[in-house]
Amino acid sequence: MKIRIATRKSPLALWQANFVKKQLTDIHKDLTVELIPMVTKGDMILDSPLAKIGGKGLFVKQLEQALLDNTADIAVHSIKDIPAQFPEGLMLATICQRDDVRDALIANQYQSLDDLPQGAIVGTSSLRRQCQLRAKYPHLKIADLRGNVSTRLAKLDNQEYHAIILAAVGLKRLGLQERIKQYITTDLILPAVGQGAIGIETRSNDETILKLLAPLDDKNSRICIQAERAMNQALQGGCQVPIACYSQLTNDSLSLNGLVGSIDGSKIIKVSVSGTATQPEALGQQLASALLAKGADKILAELNNR
Numbered sequence: 660m661k662i663r664i665a666t667r668k669s670p671l672a673l674w675q676a677n678f679v680k681k682q683l684t685d686i687h688k689d690l691t692v693e694l695i696p697m698v699t700k701g702d703m704i705l706d707s708p709l710a711k712i713g714g715k716g717l718f719v720k721q722l723e724q725a726l727l728d729n730t731a732d733i734a735v736h737s738i739k740d741i742p743a744q745f746p747e748g749l750m751l752a753t754i755c756q757r758d759d760v761r762d763a764l765i766a767n768q769y770q771s772l773d774d775l776p777q778g779a780i781v782g783t784s785s786l787r788r789q790c791q792l793r794a795k796y797p798h799l800k801i802a803d804l805r806g807n808v809s810t811r812l813a814k815l816d817n818q819e820y821h822a823i824i825l826a827a828v829g830l831k832r833l834g835l836q837e838r839i840k841q842y843i844t845t846d847l848i849l850p851a852v853g854q855g856a857i858g859i860e861t862r863s864n865d866e867t868i869l870k871l872l873a874p875l876d877d878k879n880s881r882i883c884i885q886a887e888r889a890m891n892q893a894l895q896g897g898c899q900v901p902i903a904c905y906s907q908l909t910n911d912s913l914s915l916n917g918l919v920g921s922i923d924g925s926k927i928i929k930v931s932v933s934g935t936a937t938q939p940e941a942l943g944q945q946l947a948s949a950l951l952a953k954g955a956d957k958i959l960a961e962l963n964n965r
């Protein structure tokens with residue numbers, strides 16, 4: 660039996676696809692796995708922040724088309740990049756065990772965010788990071804930064820920025836964790852929905868593939884990420900809006916921290932809810948309602964009218 664994995668061509672995406680390949684071949688000894696690397700729209704447009712390009716699923720659409728065309732069997736994604744809804748006939752079959760959820764500061768001459776002087780330029784195109792940084796460090800300058808991990812590091816090393824912010828997990832996976840100066844705590848910058856987790860998408864009716872994938876699913880990660888994605892969906896959050904969410908599961912109790920803010924950081928609404936882990940989606944929706952009731956409704960309306 661053979662499985663074809665649709666993946667992006669970036670080194671991080673290939674690492675993640677190879678990780679899934681190894682898990683699959685370790686469990687199913689007679690399985691052959693082939694990678695099908697592709698370039699997506701999100702990889703091609705590099706001169707503009709994702710929030711400006713607009714459109715959902717810039718990193719995933721092409722991979723999904725391969726599944727629909729039956730030129731690939733599964734697509735491996737960073738869950739952070741997957742829109743709330745799936746095309747007809749496709750589903751998120753697997754949520755792998757989540758790794759580090761935190762953002763990381765990378766710099767050559769500075770040790771931490773607190774260490775950065777007045778006017779220092781911090782590179783990130785994420786509205787979520789921009790919002791939270793501006794709120795806590797109004798003396799810093801934010802500049803756009805796109806491209807894959809090594810491109811971003813090269814721009815830092817080329818002195819276009821004093822520091823940059825990336826997901827810690829991406830650096831760890833690429834063996835570049837020694838470049839991290841500060842693991843930014845989640846109370847300082849709340850992570851993106853699904854950050855740090857790999858997801859596997861496949862055809863909803865492909866029983867053979869679904870069965871092969873089943874052992875790769877991590878129950879606890881699934882509970883946390885379902886809650887976060889339910890919040891995101893209830894808020895209709897794409898990458899045009901600073902939205903963050905982080906779920907933690909201890910025994911049977913699920914606690915969620917959510918955030919909606921304005922891009923300039925002048926408004927930040929933060930809410931926590933907790934409950935039992937049996938209905939993660941309901942808890943995510945409850946978090947969304949609480950955020951809206953506390954003023955996120957006005958922030959979202961303003962952002963949507965831009």
Ligand SMILES: NCc1[nH]cc(CCC(=O)O)c1CC(=O)O
Nearest residue numbers: 737739740825826829854855856
């Ligand atoms: N926005 C792009 C993106 N999508 C997933 C990751 C890293 C892996 C992850 O967070 O799961 C990154 C890069 C980054 O934010 O630094």
